């Protein structure tokens with residue numbers, strides 16, 4: 678059994694196509710999608726078209742990520758204000774490019790699941806953790822040992838970290854396939870993994886692939902997302918080019934600078950001048 682595990686696409690349809698065609702050449706039997714299909718990169722509808730096509734053509738399993746949760750929650754909460762700005766412009770742009778079909782598709786999904794096939798050991802999978810779509814299962818998570826301890830199978834596969842990694846916890850293993858769309862490290866190469874299954878267990882094989890980053894960068898311009906979420910988009914472009922993602926660092930610094938100067942800060946109302954200062958603090962050569 679060969680299972681392609683595809684996580685954190687973040688609307689990067691060009692990287693997604695590269696991973697899918699690589700997996701098909703390796704004759705995978707199934708695809709497991711770990712969520713965060715959309716947001717950050719341009720034209721989410723292009724990613725969703727590929728997802729629907731995959732669903733029709735191949736045996737696929739889909740779960741929901743925190744980005745899909747943000748979109749679903751925003752639809753329910755008319756008070757939440759997303760403006761065109763570095764803080765929330767990317768979310769608003771993505772939201773405006775989704776269709777009813779997309780929302781219905783996200784709503785049907787769970788945030789976790791168990792893979793059960795006769796002749797293979799069962800394993801569990803999730804976007805963040807088994808209970809929260811935005812929990813990071815990294816070594817910094819104080820709850821990680823407990824989570825792995827209480828796991829009722831030998832393998833947990835989770836996304837959201839954007840880092841390809843495998844960690845041992847006694848006889849149990851936690852594996853992250855990396856991110857297709859905003860991959861960390863490896864010079865920004867797109868990442869996914871194939872799980873090779875036998876009756877004895879599962880072995881992961883990690884891939885990092887070169888793909889057409891220039892076209893994605895061009896789409897940031899043609900789609901208009903760069904004007905709607907200037908520094909967030911510039912940070913994402915920087916991450917695509919280098920594998921170094923400063924979005925969270927920059928958001929925190931911009932909020933700190935705003936609070937220092939204005940006494941308070943309420944996301945997403947962070948003036949662009951603070952984003953500009955924070956951006957240049959992390960990305961020196963732009």
Ligand SMILES: [Fe+2]
Nearest residue numbers: 713742743837
């Ligand atoms: Fe995520």
